Amino acid sequence: MVQAGEKCEDRGKAYAPTCANRCPRTCADLWDHVECLQGPCKPGCRCPEGQLLQDGVCVPVAECLCGLPSTNVTLELWPGQAAELDCHNCTCENGTFACPAPECPSYGPWAGWSPCSQSCGGGRALRHRPCHESPHGAPCSAQAMEEVTVCNPQPCAASCQVSTWSAWSPCSASCGGGISEQSRHLLDPGESGSQDCPGLLLRLHRPCNTHGCAPGPTPPSPWFSNLSREELEKEHAPGSIVHHQCNSCVCRGGAFVCSQQDCNGETRSLSFPVLSHVSRGQPRQVPFPRLSFPTSPGP
Template identity: 40%
Template sequence: MCPGELCEDRGKEFVSCANHCPRTCTDLWDHVECLQGTCKPGCRCPKGQLLQDSQCVLESDCRCGLPSSNHTVEYQPGGRIPAPCGNCTCVNGIFDCSDSQCPELSMWSMWSQCSRSCGTGQRTRSRDCGAIMGSPSCEGETVQTEECSQVPCPGCPENQVFSICANICPRSCSDLQPETQCQQEACEPGCLCPPGKVLQDEMCVSPEECRCSLLNSSIPWIADISNVDWHRDYTDGSMIHHHCNTCVCRRGVFHCTESDCEECPEGEIWNGGIADSHACERSCQDVYSVTAPSCISAEQGCVCEAARYRNSSGQCVTAAYCECIVNDSIYPPGFEWEEACEKCQCVNGRKICSTGCSPLTCLEGFVKVEDPGKCCPVCRKELIGVSATCQRFTEVRNISKGQCHLTNVAVSSCRGSCLSHVQVIPEEPYLQSVCECCSYLLDPEKPVQFMNLECDNGDVEPVVLPVIHSCECSSCQGGDFSGR
């Protein structure tokens, strides 16, 4: 204080214990210890205010301090910092973390019953985590398992357990058959399969592993089944086809359709056998096939009507609703996608692609050139006989062969001038010539490319085009006049 200056002149008041803690906002920080000795009179901020930046401020305006490696980071009132289970907020110079409490685990539950009624089994207990949505999960296990020993088992097979009620239903796979009624009798002790399993061939299996049998089956058309099929066992998921009906083995039981075979779905027609003219049908991949596909079956059944095709879902649809199968990928009808520089669409079960480039017409003296890395060709001035060296050029051309053609094919060529001259010498052969032509070198790894031209009748015509790797000047044939 300056001589004659009062505490009130600086917004303070005179008190008998001016060094009482806390004096400043920093005294509130967790890592700061406020030291107080014997009370000394002096100037101090009014009650409810603390010193901050040499001024008295309300405690609610105090900043909070968070220590780091080499300094303290200050946060304004209301500032938030992340905590392990939420956020802490700067309030009255300290961080309030009451809203960031971590979830706690509940007490362990009672142990469950032993998994086996005899011998050694397992039992479990659990506890809950009080976490809410958005908060971290609890630390520690929530389920514990331990072995439990029961009375010794009376010699049950390895995959069975002892039970005081061993004759409960169902006991075996045969009890799952609708034709078999498992009679529940008074409980008797003995060996049986663990819960959820039944007996098959003296082994405990799940119902999904039970095999199906046609013996004692109530399938209406069972008499038409061959003797071999009659006595065989069918695994889960196995199917039996007869005319237009199908039986599927599920959990040891056959589930069969019982349709009138002469009533075919929409778009299909009844096929009376191999002599029937409707015995063959096309799939969506045969829309453009020239040769007739093989007959699907010599037996009776429903086949696609004329002008309809069997799609991958088994339905008979018109060509417009056929999907496209390209490299193991299925595209729905009308779907559009891009491949390299082409835009493709699924039309009538067939992939139709175009370059997607605008029509390009070059003026006289210019040619279409396809630049490396570009999808669409551009016009460039044609260089004929003016190049000082032999160079390689690539042009985009349309290739035709009879009624077959292919558009936008990149074709390379060699053009340019090479050293050539003829001079007279005073001795034989009196004429000496040097004749070099702009010649080609084929690609050593891929000297030719095989392409298919599309024909008007839907066929393809294979062609072979050389692949020019580079161009160079070489001796021309007939360039030496010494023998003339």
């Protein structure tokens, strides 16, 4: 409330004779997850035109912080700071996030979990979901199309001990969809070898670099000419993985996307899609605000 003899200007505000409580009143009222409630118009003090209340002080709208909702809190970002929203890198401007125009891809429902990668010792189960890109929109994210969970955490018998999983290998293609691999090995196979570890997986694959390739000529595979006619005419279902010497190919979009490695010498860093065989068929934290209620007419 304004004290006797005190003016709105003494508090850095201006007197509004008609509707001092109109929305927005504060910078937080600009946030997408905050609803500004106005109520009947009343005269009183409010920030001058072009300014809003922030931390009890009137500031220009261009200096308003942006609110990024998180679990039970809202992270406040300064003007010019960037944040990732949906599939976009957005920038804090005038109390809200300015995001690029391209539409985000649409993700479908999750499929069921795959069988556990091992029967004991903490395996992994994967699940995937489809993604549909809009014309001229942002590309699908391989990470957003796959989830991993831990399964069968019970310890293995002493005769079935395995190493930890290696890091994921570099993608076999720089665009158009490739494969990445991680592996592990038996620490103590024992006299009977891997038979002591039934159902144990030692190698995992996942898709990577699923974004489309720029138009242009497709370089030939150096080992494709060595395939037999029977291998060339064989049909593979989408997602099938074919190994040839030290290279791997995955069937995607009616074509094989292959790694490019020199099997007789050092591994080369070249990786690109190869059309080999067309397949058929398929930064401070504040409490999380939810509502902004009007205050009394005075400051």
